[in-house]
Amino acid sequence: MTEPFLIGDTMTGGYGKGPDILHGCTIAVEKGEIAVIVGPNGAGKSTAMKAVFGMLNVNSGAVRLDGEDITHLTPQERVVKGMGFVPQTSNIFTSMTVEENLEMGAFIRRDDFSDTMAQVYDLFPILKEKRHQAAGELSGGQRQQVAVGRALMTKPKVLMLDEPTAGVSPIVMDELFDRIIEVARTGIPILMVEQNARQALEIADKAYVLVQGRNAHTGTGKQLLADPEVRRSFLGG
Amino acid sequence: MDVINALVVLANFVIVPGLAYGAQLALGALGVTLIYGILRFSNFAHGDTMAFGTAITIIGTNALIAAGITFGPLPTALIALPLGIAATCLLVLGTDWAVYKFYRTKKAAPVILVIVSMGVMFIMNGIVRFIIGVGDINFADGERFVVTARGFRDATGLAEGLAIRTTQVITVIVALIAMALLFWFLNKTRTGKSMRAFSDNEDLALLSGINPDWVVKVTWMIVAALATTAGVLYGLDKSFKAFTYFQLLLPIFAAAIVGGLGSPLGAIAGGFVIAFSEVTVTYAWKRVLGYVLPENLAPEALVQLMSTDYKFAVSFAILIIVLLFKPTGLFKGKSV
Amino acid sequence: MNPAIRTPLLFGFVAVLMIGTGIVQGWNSALLILNMGLISAIMALGVNLQWGFAGLFNIGVMGFVALGGLAAVLISTPPTPGAWAAGGWNIVIGLLLGGATVIAAILAQSRMAPGRIRTLTTLAILIAGFFIYRAVFDPGVAAVEAINPSVSGNIGGLNLPVLLSWPVGGLLAAGAAWIIGKTALGLRSDYLAIATLGIAEIIIAVLKNEDWLSRGVKNVIGIDRPVPFEIELQQDPTFIARAVGLGLDPVTASGIYTKLAYSALFAVVLLILLWMAQMALKSPWGRMMRAIRDNETAARAMGKDVTARHLQIFILGSAICGVAGAMMTTLDGQLTPGSYQPLRFTFLVWVMVIVGGSGNNFGAVLGGILIWWLWVQVEPMGLALMQILSSGLADGSALQTRMIDAAAHMRLLTMGLLMLIVLRFSPRGLIPER
Numbered sequence A: 001m002t003e004p005f006l007i008g009d010t011m012t013g014g015y016g017k018g019p020d021i022l023h024g025c026t027i028a029v030e031k032g033e034i035a036v037i038v039g040p041n042g043a044g045k046s047t048a049m050k051a052v053f054g055m056l057n058v059n060s061g062a063v064r065l066d067g068e069d070i071t072h073l074t075p076q077e078r079v080v081k082g083m084g085f086v087p088q089t090s091n092i093f094t095s096m097t098v099e100e101n102l103e104m105g106a107f108i109r110r111d112d113f114s115d116t117m118a119q120v121y122d123l124f125p126i127l128k129e130k131r132h133q134a135a136g137e138l139s140g141g142q143r144q145q146v147a148v149g150r151a152l153m154t155k156p157k158v159l160m161l162d163e164p165t166a167g168v169s170p171i172v173m174d175e176l177f178d179r180i181i182e183v184a185r186t187g188i189p190i191l192m193v194e195q196n197a198r199q200a201l202e203i204a205d206k207a208y209v210l211v212q213g214r215n216a217h218t219g220t221g222k223q224l225l226a227d228p229e230v231r232r233s234f235l236g237g
Numbered sequence B: 001m002d003v004i005n006a007l008v009v010l011a012n013f014v015i016v017p018g019l020a021y022g023a024q025l026a027l028g029a030l031g032v033t034l035i036y037g038i039l040r041f042s043n044f045a046h047g048d049t050m051a052f053g054t055a056i057t058i059i060g061t062n063a064l065i066a067a068g069i070t071f072g073p074l075p076t077a078l079i080a081l082p083l084g085i086a087a088t089c090l091l092v093l094g095t096d097w098a099v100y101k102f103y104r105t106k107k108a109a110p111v112i113l114v115i116v117s118m119g120v121m122f123i124m125n126g127i128v129r130f131i132i133g134v135g136d137i138n139f140a141d142g143e144r145f146v147v148t149a150r151g152f153r154d155a156t157g158l159a160e161g162l163a164i165r166t167t168q169v170i171t172v173i174v175a176l177i178a179m180a181l182l183f184w185f186l187n188k189t190r191t192g193k194s195m196r197a198f199s200d201n202e203d204l205a206l207l208s209g210i211n212p213d214w215v216v217k218v219t220w221m222i223v224a225a226l227a228t229t230a231g232v233l234y235g236l237d238k239s240f241k242a243f244t245y246f247q248l249l250l251p252i253f254a255a256a257i258v259g260g261l262g263s264p265l266g267a268i269a270g271g272f273v274i275a276f277s278e279v280t281v282t283y284a285w286k287r288v289l290g291y292v293l294p295e296n297l298a299p300e301a302l303v304q305l306m307s308t309d310y311k312f313a314v315s316f317a318i319l320i321i322v323l324l325f326k327p328t329g330l331f332k333g334k335s336v
Numbered sequence C: 001m002n003p004a005i006r007t008p009l010l011f012g013f014v015a016v017l018m019i020g021t022g023i024v025q026g027w028n029s030a031l032l033i034l035n036m037g038l039i040s041a042i043m044a045l046g047v048n049l050q051w052g053f054a055g056l057f058n059i060g061v062m063g064f065v066a067l068g069g070l071a072a073v074l075i076s077t078p079p080t081p082g083a084w085a086a087g088g089w090n091i092v093i094g095l096l097l098g099g100a101t102v103i104a105a106i107l108a109q110s111r112m113a114p115g116r117i118r119t120l121t122t123l124a125i126l127i128a129g130f131f132i133y134r135a136v137f138d139p140g141v142a143a144v145e146a147i148n149p150s151v152s153g154n155i156g157g158l159n160l161p162v163l164l165s166w167p168v169g170g171l172l173a174a175g176a177a178w179i180i181g182k183t184a185l186g187l188r189s190d191y192l193a194i195a196t197l198g199i200a201e202i203i204i205a206v207l208k209n210e211d212w213l214s215r216g217v218k219n220v221i222g223i224d225r226p227v228p229f230e231i232e233l234q235q236d237p238t239f240i241a242r243a244v245g246l247g248l249d250p251v252t253a254s255g256i257y258t259k260l261a262y263s264a265l266f267a268v269v270l271l272i273l274l275w276m277a278q279m280a281l282k283s284p285w286g287r288m289m290r291a292i293r294d295n296e297t298a299a300r301a302m303g304k305d306v307t308a309r310h311l312q313i314f315i316l317g318s319a320i321c322g323v324a325g326a327m328m329t330t331l332d333g334q335l336t337p338g339s340y341q342p343l344r345f346t347f348l349v350w351v352m353v354i355v356g357g358s359g360n361n362f363g364a365v366l367g368g369i370l371i372w373w374l375w376v377q378v379e380p381m382g383l384a385l386m387q388i389l390s391s392g393l394a395d396g397s398a399l400q401t402r403m404i405d406a407a408a409h410m411r412l413l414t415m416g417l418l419m420l421i422v423l424r425f426s427p428r429g430l431i432p433e434r
Helices: A045-053 A075-081 A098-105 A114-123 A125-129 A140-152 A170-185 A197-203 A221-226 A228-234 B002-039 B046-066 B077-105 B110-132 B149-156 B166-188 B190-200 B202-207 B212-237 B242-247 B249-259 B264-282 B286-292 B308-325 C003-025 C027-054 C061-076 C083-111 C116-146 C162-184 C189-209 C230-235 C237-245 C250-282 C284-294 C296-301 C306-332 C342-356 C361-389 C398-425
Strands: A006-014 A022-029 A034-038 A057-065 A083-086 A158-162 A190-193 A206-211 A214-219 B145-147
Touching (some): A022 A034, A022 A045, A022 A057, A022 A190, A022 A206, A034 A045, A034 A197, A045 A158, A045 A190, A045 A206, A075 A083, A075 B202, A083 A140, A098 A114, A098 B190, A114 A125, A114 A140, A170 A190, A197 A221, B002 B046, B002 B166, B002 B190, B002 B249, B046 B077, B046 B212, B046 B242, B077 C398, B110 C189, B110 C342, B145 B149, B145 B166, B166 B212, B166 B264, B190 B202, B190 B212, B202 B212, B242 B249, B249 B264, B249 B308, B249 C189, B264 B308, B308 C189, C003 C361, C027 C250, C027 C284, C027 C342, C061 C189, C061 C306, C083 C116, C189 C342, C230 C237, C230 C250, C250 C306, C250 C361, C284 C306, C296 C306, C361 C398
Parallel strands (some): A034 A206
Antiparallel strands (some): A006 A057
């Protein structure tokens, strides 16, 4: 079996010197796929993603990107390696314009990034329209688009989204999911934590259900949607 | 005619001095606000940083004059200014390395950094006294006036004269250049934008690969340049005295907070708000009113709302009013 | 080290310093240092109450100290003859009108519906009130200041025993603290700092400029003292006999006697305040204060009225500084508004608290006495150091003069350095909080 493009392999760890939150948890995403992490509140979904991104101590297990062990790299170094991360909150520079947000996203790039910016504007046409407006003045859904666009500016090899639809209305949520699928179609693998399990599973190629920091169920989105136990415990029947 | 005379008096005693003082305060407040935005603490050593830069500039000025070099009609201090800025850069970078860096890596609470800056203030104050003493020093040379009161009267035939000192014009021009440079830097350059990003959202800035050490270094260098410029302009306009610079801390902080801590535009607006309030409240309006009002209503008294000794009270009162009604300042600073 | 050993050891060290100073520099100087040290310890107690217990950042200590000094003048000096008749009442009524204006404006703000009418009414009240206040106040001031300006020109005081001014000084400071606390507490900690810094500068400006109140920069001298004058003792035959009996020259003995009397008075006040602060620290109230300091959000969530508690402790701490200020003016026998410097009266007290150990009352007291000793001694020490360093240079050379002149500025440098070193390497101070 070939190794997935990005894998957090049997990770155990927690914040600082605190107790372990993850217990042998494995998360992986293949090229060209959307992988989602779902689970009840406090299951360690965001924690698992942060572990993959290097924001907490992984005491055992490893994180590998494209076969390379990156377990001991800082988040910044992982960005350089090609990981894009969109945090759940404060994920934009509110006082800066949309375009400046994108420029800051491309900060580590020394080459000409106008192509990438054009691609981002193609993906999110509303951002092009508002590119000289302060990002903090935009609506919730638009701000999330800025956040995703900012992360895309490094031309990441994999994009990680932490609850991109938290706190937006259902209509905006649908639009965001559409955009995310579009991003995935450009060939970027996406790893995403989602609160709205049903919709997330519908678009997922691969899905992980976490319970108390452990892998409870793993499968394709369709499999998990069909799994009676998953349905009973998380999807409300 | 009376109205024009009144305007001339107003310009002479309120508008021109207010503009110059406002520009000085704005430059000082910009330094405070940048430190607050990037390093996230109120730097109580800022007044003494200004004093240090000015002291070095004065020493440089004296050396230049001794060597026979002057700046013609302009104050020689302007030639020595880069020296003062360079020395202040070294001082603040050294301070950051020796003092602040430790607390930054430890992620100490902002209030600890404020207390630490108090210790730095003591030391800088001591250094300034060491190198230049505690006396009053006047180091403005060159032409004293751009427009003299007599010249103005002769040229216009008005009863009132308008005197504009060279230092006032220089203050405004230099301050405008400094502000333009700063805004160009913050809005157009990569480093400047990364500073704004860092100030806006530190975690995301780190995530975007912005190097915090570099941002902090550049910030200190800009602050050193702003503080020295502000100090030298203030010293040229009035005079240099170590203690006065410490006292400037209050109006400068008032300006920064009134404008909104962390907002450069706010710092500039705040500087002028504070300066004009101080000048108008402590100015004796008798002569202006004497021209504007009909003869029988002309005031006998000075019509001075407050004696000049209470100018601190003015900055303070404005500060309190803004804090009570708009705690984030006029230009929405970061703080609540 | 065990605090039970460490604390007495450190206090013993300070005692040795004092005794050493007495032996080397004379007992009069040692007692002089001790007396100011005791007063500084009281100021440090006050600041420690605010910072150590509650985490409130007050850098307006100077203002509260100066208010205490004003209390000494207002309580103990005799009233200036004719001042009240000439304009004293005008001044009082003027001030009352000024206060009424502010209260009316605040009432208008809080009672009226928001909108342009409210703003205009408030403004109208403030403007009209200001002119009425000036119209009543100014003639009074002019009249009072006209009375024999070379020796008085102020309204004088109540001619009461000066000891009474100590609690009154505390009350004055408490009043000022209430006003500041009401406006600035509950905002960010830096804002309280700026507000207190500002109010301190304003208080000093008032003392310097309101000649009718404090004679301004002309100073009030000859304030009554609670202990006998040296000159009286020197003329008292029984005192001379006793001094000679102890083998002392009467002039020195009288100095030591009065200073010891002050020391005893100050020590009593310090001990009372220290005892009260200790009781407060151990009480449920003190525990709550520290809980609030350590986690304000949690304390708020538990239903504690954080702002009210902060106001309480802010007033208490400031009142203690006011008491110390009154004591200091009593010790000096004069009020010299020009001599109040923030570096000396605000920031030095902070050094005392930080070095001594914030959150620990004994630490504050130790820091107060120790740092004051150092403050006094750094200058001669610096001078000696400079003389040794420059001894190789030609006598009277420019560099030598410069170095010796510079010794005068060693104090600030040393204090700043000491503060930074303690903050860095022993942030909890000499006697840490338990």
